[in-house]
Amino acid sequence: MEENFDLKIEAYLGGDMTPEEQKQFEEMMSQNPKLREEVQLANEVNHHLNDSAWMVIEADKNDPVKQELENYVKSDEAIVLKSKLRQVGANYKKKRSNSSSIKYIVGAVAAILIIALISNVFWNSRPSHDVLYTEFYIESDLPSIIKRGSENKLLTEAVALFKSNEYDQAIQLFEQYERETQGTDPSIYIYTGFSYLENGNFDRALQNFDKLLNSDSIDKSKAFWYKSLVYLKSDRIEECKTILSQIIDDSLFNAQKAKRLLGELE
Amino acid sequence: MRKKGDDNYLEGLLSGNDYVIKQIYEKIFPSVLSFVRKNKGTYEDAEEIFQDALFQLTVRVKVRRFEIKSTFEGYLFTVCKNLWRKELNNRKKVVRNEGVIELVQEEEKHSSFILEQERWELFEEKIKQLSENCMKLLREYFNKVPYDVIVEKFNYSSENVAFQRVFKCKKRLKDLIKKDSRYRQLQ
Structure with a gap:
């Protein structure tokens, strides 16, 4: 009896039934949950053993395990790790293409120089990265940090210096304020970061945005956008693209703008 | 390992x-x-x-x-x-x-x-957990190795014997899976 059923299941899955037999079998399945399970398992085994097949499981959206997995995937911790993986991947790719092309470099350098020269002189229609930076950096993307009624003189002065482009002095005051408040105000990293960025100290700018990313500020996910601007201004375009893709994929702060900027860079 | x-x-x-x-x-x-x-x-x-x-x-x-x-x-x-x-x-x-x-x-x-x-x-x-023979047989069969090749490779007397073996090995595998409590949990 059981063997007979197994044979039928094989015939059904293998498409070896006549349309009538198939209809009859499906009716039987609809009334017999145990048979349905047997068919399901046989089907899964077939998929598993076939190297080019893959069994997609339609799990219930409310399944607690599934939900637990998805909640973790959406967590900040996971997003930060994902960004790190992409970054390492982008660096690896860059290094790889550098080393694989090294043998062509000697011959190519001259040609590239000439092309670069010509295109700089005659063909300058693509916006440079600096131009893009000025287009995409908007001061209103920076959260206001003087807002809590309790005015802090040091901070007010620092922001004033920042706004009048006196970045060196602004940095000093921001960092003094950071020491005094012992890191309890993470939005300060944004201002310090942009001051360094404007001064061309890209590493320090990145460090500050990383501090923001690892803080518990409500603005932490904005750090991705700020970092993309650092990469843009410092001509690290592959890294910039990587981070922009992440902003788009994860719908983070300024995802629309990120899409536009990525389009300009492609 | x-x-x-x-x-x-x-x-x-x-x-x-x-x-x-x-x-x-x-x-x-x-x-x-x-x-x-x-x-x-x-x-x-x-x-x-x-x-x-x-x-x-x-x-x-x-x-x-x-x-x-x-x-x-x-x-x-x-x-x-x-x-x-x-x-x-x-x-x-x-x-x-x-x-x-x-x-x-x-x-x-x-x-x-x-x-x-x-x-x-x-x-x-x-x-x-299957026998070595069963394991190999199933993998070859499901990756479309034709019956006549299987008959020769595994020294079976006929294609029908080969079919019976595949059938039995698959059944053994399904039984092993069904017995494992994780199988139901993962459904």
Whole structure:
């Protein structure tokens, strides 16, 4: 009896039934949950053993395990790790293409120089990265940090210096304020970061945005956008693209703008 | 099976250590890349599945308390192969127009695959409990090795005997799976 059923299941899955037999079998399945399970398992085994097949499981959206997995995937911790993986991947790719092309470099350098020269002189229609930076950096993307009624003189002065482009002095005051408040105000990293960025100290700018990313500020996910601007201004375009893709994929702060900027860079 | 350095890889990955992740890339990515390229994929495809595999490993460890039973490298390569298997099947479906291209949410993509991979590992564990002969026979049969070749290779007296053997081995495998409580939990 059981063997007979197994044979039928094989015939059904293998498409070896006549349309009538198939209809009859499906009716039987609809009334017999145990048979349905047997068919399901046989089907899964077939998929598993076939190297080019893959069994997609339609799990219930409310399944607690599934939900637990998805909640973790959406967590900040996971997003930060994902960004790190992409970054390492982008660096690896860059290094790889550098080393694989090294043998062509000697011959190519001259040609590239000439092309670069010509295109700089005659063909300058693509916006440079600096131009893009000025287009995409908007001061209103920076959260206001003087807002809590309790005015802090040091901070007010620092922001004033920042706004009048006196970045060196602004940095000093921001960092003094950071020491005094012992890191309890993470939005300060944004201002310090942009001051360094404007001064061309890209590493320090990145460090500050990383501090923001690892803080518990409500603005932490904005750090991705700020970092993309650092990469843009410092001509690290592959890294910039990587981070922009992440902003788009994860719908983070300024995802629309990120899409536009990525389009300009492609 | 575990190798020196494996724990280091896993710990480095979990804590987001750039240097260790870079080492993992340098050691394992080239073989994944060559596998994907041999199977209709590009550099970008390989990169995406490699990153998904690393990411999902951390999710599994953190949420499911998963432990790697083989080597780190072996685990990662197997998962990449499976991710690529799934991707190729998706692409085939789109070509055959079996379904509209659905925009799958990022979190749904990861949770589905992790659950499917768990099931895959359970099945694989059960296959290894079969006799050597059964295991080989099933793999050849389901990868479309014709009956007459199987008859010769396994020294069976006829195609009918070969069919009976496949049937019995498959039944044994299904029984092993059914007996395992994880089978129901993963449904």
